[in-house]
Amino acid sequence: MKRAPHPSTHDIQEHPGIVRVAHWLQALAIVVMIGSGWRIYNSVPIFGNYRFPIWATLGGDPAESKIAHMDPGVANALNWHFTGMWLLLVSYALFMAHGLVSGHFWRHLLPLTPRLLWRDFVAAATFRLGHRLGEYNAVQRFAYWGVLFAVLMMFVTGLAIWKPVQLSWLTWLCGGYPTARVLHFIFMSGICLFIVVHVALVVLVPKTLLAMVFGRAAEAHHE
Amino acid sequence: MNRRKLFADVDRRKFLEKGMSLGALTLLTGCDISDNDVVQAMFARVTRWNSFVQSELFSGTRLAPEYPESMAVKDFRYNAWYHYDQAPVVDAVSYRLELAGLIADKRPWTVKQLYALPQKSQVTRHVCVEGWSMIGKWTGTPLSVFLNRVGADLTAKYVGFVCADGYYESIDMPTALHPQTIMAFQLSDELLPTEYGFPFKIRIPTKLGFKNPKFVTAIYVTNRNPGGFWVDRGYNWFSGL
Numbered sequence: 001m002k003r004a005p006h007p008s009t010h011d012i013q014e015h016p017g018i019v020r021v022a023h024w025l026q027a028l029a030i031v032v033m034i035g036s037g038w039r040i041y042n043s044v045p046i047f048g049n050y051r052f053p054i055w056a057t058l059g060g061d062p063a064e065s066k067i068a069h070m071d072p073g074v075a076n077a078l079n080w081h082f083t084g085m086w087l088l089l090v091s092y093a094l095f096m097a098h099g100l101v102s103g104h105f106w107r108h109l110l111p112l113t114p115r116l117l118w119r120d121f122v123a124a125a126t127f128r129l130g131h132r133l134g135e136y137n138a139v140q141r142f143a144y145w146g147v148l149f150a151v152l153m154m155f156v157t158g159l160a161i162w163k164p165v166q167l168s169w170l171t172w173l174c175g176g177y178p179t180a181r182v183l184h185f186i187f188m189s190g191i192c193l194f195i196v197v198h199v200a201l202v203v204l205v206p207k208t209l210l211a212m213v214f215g216r217a218a219e220a221h222h223e
Numbered sequence: 224m225n226r227r228k229l230f231a232d233v234d235r236r237k238f239l240e241k242g243m244s245l246g247a248l249t250l251l252t253g254c255d256i257s258d259n260d261v262v263q264a265m266f267a268r269v270t271r272w273n274s275f276v277q278s279e280l281f282s283g284t285r286l287a288p289e290y291p292e293s294m295a296v297k298d299f300r301y302n303a304w305y306h307y308d309q310a311p312v313v314d315a316v317s318y319r320l321e322l323a324g325l326i327a328d329k330r331p332w333t334v335k336q337l338y339a340l341p342q343k344s345q346v347t348r349h350v351c352v353e354g355w356s357m358i359g360k361w362t363g364t365p366l367s368v369f370l371n372r373v374g375a376d377l378t379a380k381y382v383g384f385v386c387a388d389g390y391y392e393s394i395d396m397p398t399a400l401h402p403q404t405i406m407a408f409q410l411s412d413e414l415l416p417t418e419y420g421f422p423f424k425i426r427i428p429t430k431l432g433f434k435n436p437k438f439v440t441a442i443y444v445t446n447r448n449p450g451g452f453w454v455d456r457g458y459n460w461f462s463g464l
Binding site: 040041043044058059061069071073074075077078080083086163164165166168172177178181 | 255257266269281288304348351352355356457459
C-alpha cells in the first residue's frame with residue numbers, strides 16, 4: 001500500500017485555498033495591469049521614444065481600435081487598467097489579510113535580517129543554496145516582502161496619478177504628478193523583475209507549481 | 224440508449240466544455256480580446272461604477288493645486304484629433320453662444336457680452352488622459368457665475384457643451400459649480416488663440432484634459448447624461464482628477 005508522504009521523511013509544501021485563489025487572481029490582475037499599462041505608456045512615453053512592442057501590450061488590435069475608438073487602443077487599455085485595479089485590490093487585500101492574520105507571513109517570511117540575506121544571497125550566487133520545499137530562504141523572503149511592497153506602492157503611485165486633485169497630498173508626497181508617473185513605472189519594473197525570477201524558479205522546481213495549484217506537494221528528503 | 228453510451232455522451236460534453244475553456248484561454252493569451260462584445264459590455268459596466276466612485280470622491284470645495292505664475296508654460300501644447308490648421312475659425316462678430324435645456328433665460332450671448340463678465344485667473348495643471356501634463360495660466364468667468372446669471376436649474380444633473388469643431392462634452396453639476404471651473408477667455412494673458420478654442424474653452428482643473436471643451440457654441444442643462452466625443456468612444460465619463 002502506498003503511504004502518504006510524511007513530514008518526517010518528506011518536505012511538504014501546503015497552500016490553503018484562500019492563498020491559492022488570491023495568488024492566481026493577483027497573477028491575472030497583474031498581467032492585465034502591466035499589459036494595459038504598457039499600452040497607455042506607449043501613447044506618451046516617459047523615456048525618450050521607447051515604446052513597448054504591441055504584442056506585449058493589452059488594448060486590442062490598433063487598426064480595429066482606430067475605427068471603434070479613434071485611437072490605437074488607449075480606451076481599451078484604460079478600461080482594462082481600471083477594471084484590473086479592482087480585481088488586484090480585492091485579491092491583494094485578501095492575500096495580505098490572510099497572510100497577516102493567519103500568521104503565515106510571520107512563520108514563513110521571517111526572520112529576515114541583512115546578515116541572513118547576504119549569506120543566502122552569496123550561497124545562491126555561487127549555486128550552493130539548497131531548496132527545501134515549503135521553506136523559504138532569506139533571498140526568497142526578501143523577494144516576497146519586496147513584491148508585496150511594490151504592489152502596495154503601485155496603488156499609492158497609481159492613486160497619485162489618478163486623483164492628483166482629490167488626493168493632492170498623496171501626489172505631493174510622490175514628488176508631484178510627473179514624478180509620480182515615473183515612480184509608478186519604477187515599481188512596475190520591480191514587479192516585472194520579480195515575475196521573471198519567480199517564474200524561472202518555478203520552472204526549476206516545478207513541484208512548487210503543483211502546490212500552488214492543488215494545495216499540496218511533497219518531496220522526499222534528499223540530504 | 225444504454226448506460227455506456229450515456230457516459231460517453233457525458234464525457235464528450237465534458238470534453239467539449241474543457242475544449243471551450245481552453246479555447247477561451249488561448250484567446251486570452253494568444254490574441255487580444257479587447258474588442259470582443261462581452262469584454263466591451265464588461266467595460267461599460269465597470270466604467271459606470273468608476274464614474275460613480277469618482278463622483279463620490281469629488282469634493283465641491285477642494286481646490287486643484289495652484290502654482291506660481293512663473294511655472295505657467297507660455298507655448299502651451301496644442302492637442303486635438305486634427306491638425307491645428309484645421310481648427311475652426313469662429314467669427315467674433317457673428318458668433319452667438321446658444322443656451323438650451325433647463326435654463327430660464329435662453330437669450331444667446333455675443334462675444335462682447337461674454338468678455339464683459341467678471342473674470343479671474345488660475346495657474347493650474349492640465350492633465351491629459353494619455354499621461355502628459357502641463358501647467359498653464361487661464362483667465363475667465365467661473366461657470367457657476369454664468370449659470371446663475373442665466374437662471375440655470377442648478378439642481379439638474381448635467382451641463383452639456385457643443386463645440387464648433389464637432390466636439391461635444393458633458394459634466395456633472397457639482398463640477399460645473401466648482402469655483403475653479405471657468406469659461407476661459409485667455410491663455411497666458413492673451414486672448415485665446417483660434418486653435419486653443421476661441422472664443423472660449425471650458426477650463427476644468429478637476430478633470431482630465433479631454434473634459435475641457437474648446438470653441439463652445441452652445442451650453443445646455445439636462446437630467447439626461449449627454450455623453451461626450453471621447454466618452455462615446457470608450458473613455459470614462461467622469462474622468463475626475
